[in-house]
Amino acid sequence: MDILDIHTHRMPVELGQAIQNCQPAEFDPLAGAYYSVGIHPWYLTRENLDRQWEMLLAAIQCPQVLAIGEAGLDKLVRTDYMLQQKVFEKQAMLAHEMKYPLVIHAVRSANEIICLRKKMKPSNPWIIHGFRGKKELALQYIREGIYVSLGEKYQEEVLWGIPLEYLFLETDESMIDIHCLYERAALLLEIPLCKLMQQVRQNINNVFFRQ
Template sequence: MKIPFIDIHTHHPVNSEEIISVHSLFLQDVDLQNDINTPFSAAIHPWHATKFAPEQVSEMLNNLIKQPEFIAIGETGLDKLCNADYQHQKNLFELQLEFAVFYRKPVIIHAVRSWNELTWYLKQAKVPIILHGYSAGKELTKQLIDLGCYFSLGKSVLQITPSHREAIQIIPLNTLFLETDDSSANIMEIYFEVSKITGLQLDELKIQIHKNFKSLFF
């Protein structure tokens, strides 16, 4: 069997024999009229938090739960740099985390300048947490490894800084994912760079991430 590349978080999915993309959808944009036949995640993004009341979010999530390709809640999280009211972001984040715990779905997290608050939630979370677009340094990475998080690396590896490189090198390989997010980068380029950073052969990296994907989602 040929091992595919896995793009764990993308807004521009390409699904082929070679690539499995997990399409990241804004919950409010999901079209319930049509079955979605490729894997996707959905959630209210922190940027859009103030547009929705908690009851609306619950209703949208409940409507979606029967879709078999709905494999993760995300991206959700906390973002201190956006305009949405922070307390409201927290409320919706909490609600979506509870939903994930109830339905046992992994959560894909968007975090900007919110690590203190997030770590508090991550300590209590009883579902796998994937930190998407991860680019923090070694100290924070150590703490997040201890909390059992998964790390998804994206375009920041294409212009790697020494501190990001150091952080990547301590991430356990069984907690690693790769992504393109909304960039125009190709997932193969990301794999190629990460294989150089980790010292793994490209094929070894593909096997490892495919294994991580299978064990987390299926």
Template sequence: MFIDSHCHIDFSEFDLDRADVIKQCNKLGISKLIVPGTRLAYFERQLSLANAFPSIRNAFGLHPYFLDSYQNSHLKKLENSIEKNLETLVALGEIGLDKAISIDWKLQLKVFQVQVEIAAHFELPIILHHRKSHNEIIQILKQSQLKYGGIVHAFSGSLQVAEAYVELGFAIGVGGGITYPRANKTRNAIQQIPVSSIVLETDAPDMPIHGYQGLRNSPLKLPLVFDALTKLREESKEELQEACFKNVHNHLINV
């Protein structure tokens, strides 16, 4: 059995065939899809999808990409939505820092830091988004009072950085990135981290795997990510698959 630990099946890219994709996931043994929150306006949609499809699990959070419409009331509204749905949420996320976008850096820092505090307050794990921002993120996490770690989504970076996250209680999200031959540093890190820290993800509809560039990514590609992972690791396929499944349960709650 597989879990896609990061999949935006709530996005409009799936409006035409969502039910079909989810049904096919079940046939492939992808028993759960973790849907990270990206913006307040999507939370209701996430909740109704979880009602309609038993395999969907939600997280709520304010993603740095969508802060262009940020208002000061949003963090309070996030907190209220979390409080109302605390029993079903698997984490707070997807939150983080991204140096490759034009969103004001100070705003990103503020919104990230407050959300880390909210996660600490509600004792929720975190689903992290990073781009050129490992140092800043790790520093903020180290200063926080988090009860749990969470998942570093779409990890890319060195073994040393991966180990710093593992030390903080985070699992390393392995996605289509490892299927690209140029991702040497990341592949090397994934090869060497403890098997107890690996989780699988697609980040669908984004991050298509090698050979499918330009096409919509889908949670149905998760077994291909897994195949690429088995080529990097020494464990048997069975052992690796079981570990990836268990690790999601061990790093998130309410899965």
């Protein structure tokens, strides 16, 4: 296991170095690759929900799937928000029951996500992917035991202000090399690159490869 990138929508240069995200209908695993699979609020309709759910249940039987997601809530998309909430809670319950990490897409929905976390009290890890908010919001998530994953664009105060034990890095849809993100983060933190990589690898092991 040498994963450094916990969330990408593109094929990594070397299989096994990233967790590739895909929709249930797109899931077609390659040997040696790792995946997260979930119902994204952007692509959710009342008409396709049942079919997407069936495909998600089938996909998570594959041992190469390490997480459910990205699931989540997005107040800027046209998808009915009550439907989003229903499906997000359903995926959160599935991840809890199956002991999968939950990768979360969150847009202007922190309060709802934190309220659900408090209500469910899940034992599985939750990760806010592509976090771009302020340090105060990141710390609010972390106080609830939720991890934060930073992509190419983020507020530097977040990196300085959160415990490294709750940090991940990701490329998402960017074409940037994941190693560049680690180099930049280590430079901003003023710590050796090897120390940062060691800590994030430990986080990945703790979250995605739990026994």
